[in-house]
Amino acid sequence: QVQVVESGGGVVQPGGSLRLSCVASGFTFSIYGMHWARQAPGKGLEWVAFIRHDGSEHRIKTEYADSAKGRFTVSRDDSKNTIYLQMNSLRPDDTALYFCAKDNPVIDVWGQGTLVTVSS
Amino acid sequence: DIQMTQSPSTLSASVGDRVTLTCRASQSIGTWLAWYQQKPGKAPNLLIYKASSLQSGVPPRFSGSGSGTEFTLTISSLQADDFATYYCQHYDGFPWTFGQGTQVEIK
Numbered sequence: 378q379v380q381v382v383e384s385g386g387g388v389v390q391p392g393g394s395l396r397l398s399c400v401a402s403g404f405t406f407s408i409y410g411m412h413w414a415r416q417a418p419g420k421g422l423e424w425v426a427f428i429r430h431d432g433s434e435h436r437i438k439t440e441y442a443d444s445a446k447g448r449f450t451v452s453r454d455d456s457k458n459t460i461y462l463q464m465n466s467l468r469p470d471d472t473a474l475y476f477c478a479k480d481n482p483v484i485d486v487w488g489q490g491t492l493v494t495v496s497s
Numbered sequence: 498d499i500q501m502t503q504s505p506s507t508l509s510a511s512v513g514d515r516v517t518l519t520c521r522a523s524q525s526i527g528t529w530l531a532w533y534q535q536k537p538g539k540a541p542n543l544l545i546y547k548a549s550s551l552q553s554g555v556p557p558r559f560s561g562s563g564s565g566t567e568f569t570l571t572i573s574s575l576q577a578d579d580f581a582t583y584y585c586q587h588y589d590g591f592p593w594t595f596g597q598g599t600q601v602e603i604k
């Protein structure tokens with residue numbers, strides 16, 4: 378079945394870095410864009426980042442929320458059906474459950490999330 | 498950035514009720530709007546896309562309408578499985594934004 382599975386979450390100190398991974402299966406990964414979204418404990422959903430598939434005609438391959446610009450980088454490895462979210466300069470307000478999701482062109486498949494806690 | 502505002506924040510209803518949730522965009526988004534259902538501890542689940550198109554596998558008691566800046570999600574006859582939080586989200590250009598959610602609770 379179509380699914381995406383996140384990993385890489387954990388506890389990190391403020392100012393630290395973390396790399397999240399998301400492995401996809403059950404669909405032709407290379408022709409779909411992929412998203413990261415997050416949800417702080419007890420709060421609503423926040424879109425974080427998007428990476429287009431390599432065949433996209435768009436000149437710009439990635440998009441970011443203002444909260445992620447300059448600190449987070451999304452990338453993909455189609456040979457591994459995997460996307461990544463490199464997160465640097467982490468802050469306590471980055472604490473959240475991070476979801477990977479498939480674009481179609483709305484998000485139609487979500488992972489179960491990986492928890493990131495930024496705390497000293 | 499486009500702001501999405503949902504109302505009410507909480508809705509108390511009974512099984513069998515017809516309920517309507519509202520979502521407003523700060524500027525016109527055409528019909529580039531999706532609705533998601535989320536239950537505690539679970540990932541969101543896509544219900545409606547392009548404002549009124551029902552996602553495959555979603556029960557027909559769910560329906561969406563609207564365009565421009567005003568949108569609604571209607572549940573024609575509320576079932577026990579429908580008590581959850583509902584989010585609207587625009588996808589009319591980046592950055593995408595979600596509404597703050599409407600929690601549908603048991604009356």
